[in-house]
Amino acid sequence: MSIPVIDAHAASYRARQMPATAEVARGVWAIPVPLSGSALRYVVVFLIDTDDGAVLIDAGYDHPACWRSFTRSVTAVGHRVETISTVFLTHNHPDHVGFAGRIRTLSGARVVIGNADDFATMHRVRGGFLTQLRTALALTGAPPEVVDSMYADAMAVATHHEDLRIDETVADDTEFRFGDVTIRAVPAPGHTYGHTVYFDTRGLVFTGDTMMPEGPAQLAIVSRPDDDPAADLFRTLARIRDLGATIACPAHQFPYREVAARADELTAYHRDEVAVVRELAGAGAGTTAWDVARRMRWRRPWDELGRGTQRFSLVHAHALLRHATGVGR
Ligand SMILES: [Zn+2]
Ligand SMILES: [Zn+2]
Numbered sequence: 651m652s653i654p655v656i657d658a659h660a661a662s663y664r665a666r667q668m669p670a671t672a673e674v675a676r677g678v679w680a681i682p683v684p685l686s687g688s689a690l691r692y693v694v695v696f697l698i699d700t701d702d703g704a705v706l707i708d709a710g711y712d713h714p715a716c717w718r719s720f721t722r723s724v725t726a727v728g729h730r731v732e733t734i735s736t737v738f739l740t741h742n743h744p745d746h747v748g749f750a751g752r753i754r755t756l757s758g759a760r761v762v763i764g765n766a767d768d769f770a771t772m773h774r775v776r777g778g779f780l781t782q783l784r785t786a787l788a789l790t791g792a793p794p795e796v797v798d799s800m801y802a803d804a805m806a807v808a809t810h811h812e813d814l815r816i817d818e819t820v821a822d823d824t825e826f827r828f829g830d831v832t833i834r835a836v837p838a839p840g841h842t843y844g845h846t847v848y849f850d851t852r853g854l855v856f857t858g859d860t861m862m863p864e865g866p867a868q869l870a871i872v873s874r875p876d877d878d879p880a881a882d883l884f885r886t887l888a889r890i891r892d893l894g895a896t897i898a899c900p901a902h903q904f905p906y907r908e909v910a911a912r913a914d915e916l917t918a919y920h921r922d923e924v925a926v927v928r929e930l931a932g933a934g935a936g937t938t939a940w941d942v943a944r945r946m947r948w949r950r951p952w953d954e955l956g957r958g959t960q961r962f963s964l965v966h967a968h969a970l971l972r973h974a975t976g977v978g979r
Contacts, residue, residue, distance in 0.1 A: 652863030652906040655897055656680070660863075660904040668692040671723045674905045675854055675897065681723045683710045685745055689959075690902050693745045695720060696856055697727065701829025703735030706759075707848055707856040708901055709750035717749055734759045736826065738833065740858025741845040742767035742779075746901060751814050760817040762826075764837055767844025768819045769812050776843075776873060778812055780805060785873040787961075790968045791938025800961040820846060838890065840883025842870050847890060855895035855909060860886060863898075863906040866919055868962055869969035880924060880973035887913045920970075927967065928974040939968035 654660035655674055659682075662669035668691060671681045677699035682692040696707040704724075710716045724731055734757045737750050742763060750761050765771055776782050783804055787797040820835040831850065838847040841859045848856040860867055860883075870879035890898075891913035898909045906912065923946075930945050931937040943964045944952045955963060 652912055653908055654863070655905040655907060660906075663904050666691065669904065671726060673727075674899060675852070678850070678854060678899075679723075679727045680899065680905060681720065681727070683716045683719045683723075685711055686713065686715060688745070689956075690745070693901050694899070696899055697724065697729065698828075698831060698833070698850065699729070700735075700831040703733050703828070704729045705828055705831070705833065706734055706737045706753070707899070708740055708746045708858065709737050709753060710748040711745045712748035712752075717752070720749070732757045735828070737761045738826075738835065738846075738848050738856070739763040739767070740847065740856065740860075740901060741842040742769070742772065743842065743859070746858065747814055754815070754817075761815070762818045762820065762835065763816050764835075764839075764842075764844030764846035765819040765821040766839070767842055767846075768816045769814060770816070771819070772844070773812070782871050782873045783965075786871040786965060786968065789872065789939070790943070790964050791940040792964065793940075796940075800957065800964070803957050804961060819844075836889060836893070838886040840870065840879050840886045841868055843877075843879070843882070845870075845886075847886075849893050849895060853894070853896040854899055855890060855893055855897070856899045856901075857890065858901050860900070861890060861898055861909075861912060861916060862900045862903045863912065864903060866923070866966075867916060869966045871965050872968050872972050877969075878973055879969045880920065883920060884917060887917045923970055924974050927970040931971060931975050937971075939964060939971045942971050943967035 656672045659669040659672055668684055669682050674680050679697040681695045684692050695710050698705040710720055734753055737753055737759050739747050753759050754761055784801055787800055824835045826833045834849040836847050836849055838845050838860055891910045895909045899905045927942055930942050948963055
């Protein structure tokens, strides 16, 4: 269904390798950087060439190998880190905000993120990343020893600069002009509460972790009584579908065409998931996310999933249960 923009990029993804840097559209570069030790293998930083300097979408992971690879690629496409003018962050996960602060120091770039994902807002409303996770895991009904081991596991991999300074936050559609290039920030919660996609009005949408060409979306951590990231995601998919973009540039996997069809496909997929969870939950009162997660169909049987994948799956099932029944609080 998802048609790759760059065949070699998609082929590398399918061969479980990191794709080479490539031009997605005139003056728009996909720059994969390595995520060593992660099943995702790489994250893609996009660089847009404008009359007002280079504009970045996302900023990789804070690791020396990742930074080295990034700076080499920026040079290879004829730019310098020092001339980056703006860094747009799709959301506040460690593999996306990684070296934003470092770029600002070197270039004076302004750093932009969705309001709910700004650390200052997030800490005030929801607490830190690990605090949210701890609260959420406790709400899933998983046994304490499972919660403890999942939490320990998350702590070990969550290198996260929760002190990153943000220059500008967006809460509504906001247009940014760079000479002839216009980038519209469009709030797109679901994967996180402040997730934002960036629409280059020439027809490209940078979708962060919201709409990969393959596989489902990962729903946000449910830690507050009114959280319903599945409802957020359905609205977000409808918004992205209606932007009229011809190319989607996700932060993982590969850029692809037929954006609206992919939005519809994902909507149908997650609606089915909600229906399945509703049925599983209907089987008995007091069904928890932990009960549901172990009975859902994942890529592999639950017991064969790695601990990290189990944690993501449990968080996802918790969000589905919240949407399906309003419980799991
Ligand atoms: Zn993410
Ligand atoms: Zn990601």
